[in-house]
Amino acid sequence: MPQLNGGGGDDLGANDEMISFKDEGEQEEKISENSSAERDLADVKSSLVNESETNQNSSSDSEAERRPPPRSESFRDKTRESLEEAAKRQDGGLFKSPPYPGYPFIMIPDLTSPYLPNGSLSPTARTSNKVPVVQHPHHVHPLTPLITYSNEHFTPGNPPPHLQADVDPKTGIPRPPHPPDISPYYPLSPGTVGQIPHPLGWLVPQQGQPVYPITTGGFRHPYPTALTVNASMSSLLSSRFPPHMVPPHHSLHTTGIPHPAIVTPNVKQESSHSDIGSLNSSKHQDAKKEEEKKKQPHIKKPLNAFMLYMKEMRAKVVAECTLKESAAINQILGRRWHALSREEQAKYYELARKERQLHMQLYPGWSARDNYAGNYQGKKKKRKREKQAGEGNEHREYFPNPCLSLPPITDLSAPKKCRARFGLDQQNNWCGPCRRKKKCIRYIQGEGSCASPPSSDGSLLESPPSSPSMISPSPSSKESKPQTEQMQPLSLTMKPPPLLSSSQHQHLSMAPPPPLALLDNSGAGKTSGSAHNGSLDPSDVSSSRSTGSASSRPISACHSHSLLPSSAPTQPLSLVTKSID
DNA sequence: ATCCCTTTGAAGGGG
DNA sequence: CCCCTTCAAAGGGAT
Structure with a gap:
């Protein structure tokens, strides 16, 4: 470890990644210290972090490791600290047993450089060289192991015992998180059919062997930590790097398997077409081709x-609600997301972090900007959503789904956050916090329409969790969170549907009360709330995005009516939707 | 055939 | 530094 900075950072350590969770990254660190929640988070993270990482550290000298975005680094360092602590606390140490069930083995690839961008090794070679660590029982691509995410999915063969659980009872085959539904995170271009539809499929080194499998339940696997990632990355780099993007050395290995992230722009068969094309156009086409070539995938x-x-859960939601419309589903997912416990979210954040890292390594030169409309051929135009000022929101009640059955809150009276109410165009009218993407004062306070009735609306079922931050004044409360996971499903499940009314209540009842959250509330306000753990506080997050949340969220409707006690008022209710009444 | 809708988070750019 | 915009997935609906 590069330096753990020692203890100093314990607390902070936890935070680092937290940023993501926090809405603004504000403060809180301090507060959080105490909170057990933090610890939980820290633990989680620690769990996420693989020991390997520590090992790596030793090797850390190599810059490669550091290469990753500063953020990550900081994160690591911090995490390490937290990790260490956690380790002490938990196992006493290393993850003897995988923190997460899914974690089959620990990889300890040799970081030394192979992967480094500079490095030019072939993956295989590397792996071979490297530290053995545990290998996957079955035939896994050598590289695969490197990535610890989860093996489950891939493992065609037998999943490790613990993984068994994930195995589909019916088939007996280890199943991907959400079976059929889930598509690889990075869909491959049509041509690449072979690819595995695994959520993180693109990570898979080779077909069938996804590198980052996601479990159904959520990511239960410990994320390998940078180490593994690096390793995996290196392998990926070598294997998948798009030539153009890839640094010379990387280009060496081209499996030919496109990285999920890479989508060939509509390219599709144009090239072939061009071939076919008449001579006349040949020139033109040639030109095109060249351009295309230029254009990177x-x-x-x-x-x-x-x-x-979303990828992971979409299928579930669809099944539960029978909805198909993505917009509606996404709303639900948004709520569920907020409902997730910190731990759960942490998993995703961690996973996302890794993805970013990997992505960076794979495509060093890539910039998000590249994907802006027009920057690449595939993309047509940007969808600009300029919703006209006020209008947009208000009307927009996009609510197709019965599950969501809540009445769209179309009318003005409906409480909405400034963004929703006034729209982007009229930001002048927004309250300060909204402008800053913070919690809407008006909405919360209830000024005008903003005020909150919404909170009351039961929609909160899920929301409770969402606002956990608010809620939990006491650290202990945090612990309660776990429920959320279980709960989640409930919330959405509205199958009965459309007419849920009575049933809804039931669900509601089932739904986890907002346990956590409500209490704390705002006072602490965002600061405090979010603060405690920093990162995870969903509420903050939501608040940050004043946008939609405030506005009606039909989804909640699914369940119902509000459980929330008025107590919560201060909180942003972002999640709350209008009650059916 | 495209874009919109919807969600949250990340990243880039402008002021 | 703050804020805004765009994109990522996804699939029915709208244009």
């Missing part, structure tokens, strides 16, 4: 935590 952005979560 479209490399997609790495998925963020929420996107990963």
Whole structure:
């Protein structure tokens, strides 16, 4: 470890990644210290971090490791600290047993450089060289092991015992998180059919062997830590790097398997067409081809935590709600996301972090900007959503789904956050916090329409969790969170549907009360709330995005009516939707 | 055939 | 530094 900075950082350590969780990254560190929640988080993270990392550290000298975004680094360092602590606390140490069930083995690849961008080794070679660590029982691509994410999915063969659980009872085959539904995070271009539809499929070194499998339940596997990642990355680099993007050395290995993130722009068969094309056009086409060549395949952005979560959960939601419309589903997912416990979210954040890291390594030169409309051929135009000022939101009640059955809150009276109410165009009218992407004062306070009735609306079922931050005044409360996971499903499940009314209540009842959250609330306000753990506080997050949340969220409707006690008022209710009444 | 919708998070750019 | 915009997934709906 590069220096753990010692103890100093314990607390902070936890935070680092937390940033993601926190809405603004504000403060809180201090507060959090005490909170057990933090610890939990820290633990989680620690768990996430693989020991290997520590090992790596030793090797850390290599810059490669550091290469990763500063953030990550900081994160690591911090995490390490936290990790260490956690380790002490938990196992006493290393993850003797995998923190997460899914974690089959620990890889301890040799970081030394192979992967480094500079490095030019062939993956295989590297792996071979490297530290053995545990290998996957079955035939896994050598590289695969490197990535600890989860093996489950891939393992065609037999999953490790602990993994068994994930195995689909029916088939007996280890199943991917959400079976059929989930598509690889990075869909491959049509041509690449062979690829595995695994959420993190693109990580898979070779077909069938996804590197980052996601478990159904959520990512239960410990994330390998940078180490593994690096290793995996290196392998990936060598194997998948798009030539153009790849530094010379990397180009060496081309499996030919496109990285999920890489999408060939509509390219599709144009090239072939061109071939076919008449001579006349040949010139033209040639030109085109060349251009295309120039144009690099479209490399997609790495998925963020929420996107990963969506991928994983979408199928469930669809099944539960029978909805198909993505917009509606996404709303639900958004709520569920907020409902997730910190731990759960942490998993996704961690995973996302890794993805970003990997992505960076794979495509060093890539910039999100590259994907902006027009920057690459594939993309057509940007969708600009300029919703006209006020209008947009208000009306927009996009609510197709019965599950969501809540009445769209179309009318003005409906409480909305400034962004929703006024729209982007009229930001002048927004309250300060909204402008800053913070919690809407008006909305919360209840000024005008903003005020909150919404909170009341039961929609909160899920929300409770969402606002955990608010809620939990006491650290202990945090612990309660776990429920959320279980709960989640409930919340959404509305199958009965459309007419849930009575049933809804039931669900509601089932739904986890907002246990955590409500209490604390705002006072602490965002600061405090979020603060405690920093990162995870969903509420903050939501708040940050004043946008939609405030506005009606039909979804919640699914369940119901509000459980929330008025107590919560201060909180942003972002999640709350209008009650059916 | 495209874009929109919807969600959260990340990143880039402008002021 | 703050804020805004765009994109990532996804699939029905709208244009």
